[in-house]
Amino acid sequence: MTADTRRILVIGIGAGDPDHLTLAAVKAMRRADVFFVIGKGEEKSGLTDLRRDMLDEHVPGPYRVVEAEDPWRDRTPQDRSRYASAVDDWRRRRADVYERLIREELAPGEHGAFLVWGDPSLYDSTLAILDDIRGRDTVAFEHEVIPGVSSVSALAARHRIPLNQVGRPVHITPARHLADRVGEGPAETLPDDGDVVVMLDAHQTFTRFTGGDLWIYWGAYLGTPDELLVCGPVSEVADRILEVRAEARARHGWIMDTYLLRHHG
CATH class of the missing domain: 3.30.950.10 (Tetrapyrrole methylase, C-terminal domain)
Incomplete structure (x- = not known):
């Protein structure tokens, strides 16, 4: 890893209580140059607001946030094979969004952060999506995972x-x-x-x-x-x-x- 390597921080921020942020999470947030926020529509805008409240409280000085809309996902009842296919399709389109954010909004040598609800290792797609992007060889980056309090x-x-x-x-x-x-x-x-x-x-x-x-x-x-x-x-x-x-x-x-x-x- 060199000084001009893009770095991604996948930060677990807990299940919803701002006090569940760990000291490791706060320290990682303060290392970030840009925060990537994936919106889930107006109905869940409160989740985006809660992330911004955490940043306002724990990140000193101005910080940069880049938002993108979460791709639509087919949630109609399905059998096992169709369900797996729908999830794979949604993850590929989400990976397209993440790839664009990393390539266009994160300069070489900078740290970009995804604030993940709960713990990134438990029923969250972020780590699998980053592995997908790394396999494409379209943008080079390293990533680090900071665990969080799970639901x-x-x-x-x-x-x-x-x-x-x-x-x-x-x-x-x-x-x-x-x-x-x-x-x-x-x-x-x-x-x-x-x-x-x-x-x-x-x-x-x-x-x-x-x-x-x-x-x-x-x-x-x-x-x-x-x-x-x-x-x-x-x-x-x-x-x-x-x-x-x-x-x-x-x-x-x-x-x-x-x-x-x-x-x-």
């Missing part, structure tokens, strides 16, 4: 529970794979091989698990002033979560939630 950590902290039980595993999965795991129709409970953290659940898969001793620890907008928390036996609180979730989505136009399913017995 999973924030969920456990807000419910005041450990993420794992003694001697038991914890699975982290998107809801799509959880649904595939139990097959079609309702399931009485999860297979008893560990607790499960479920992310990216647009279809409220937890409603299929209404029997046994299964509890849910659910959270949405974690770390923000709009944070919502519900916990209890799935059989008792599933309808409440559905109601709270629908009302919040209607009010904000979007929702980001996650939950832990745990056997109590």
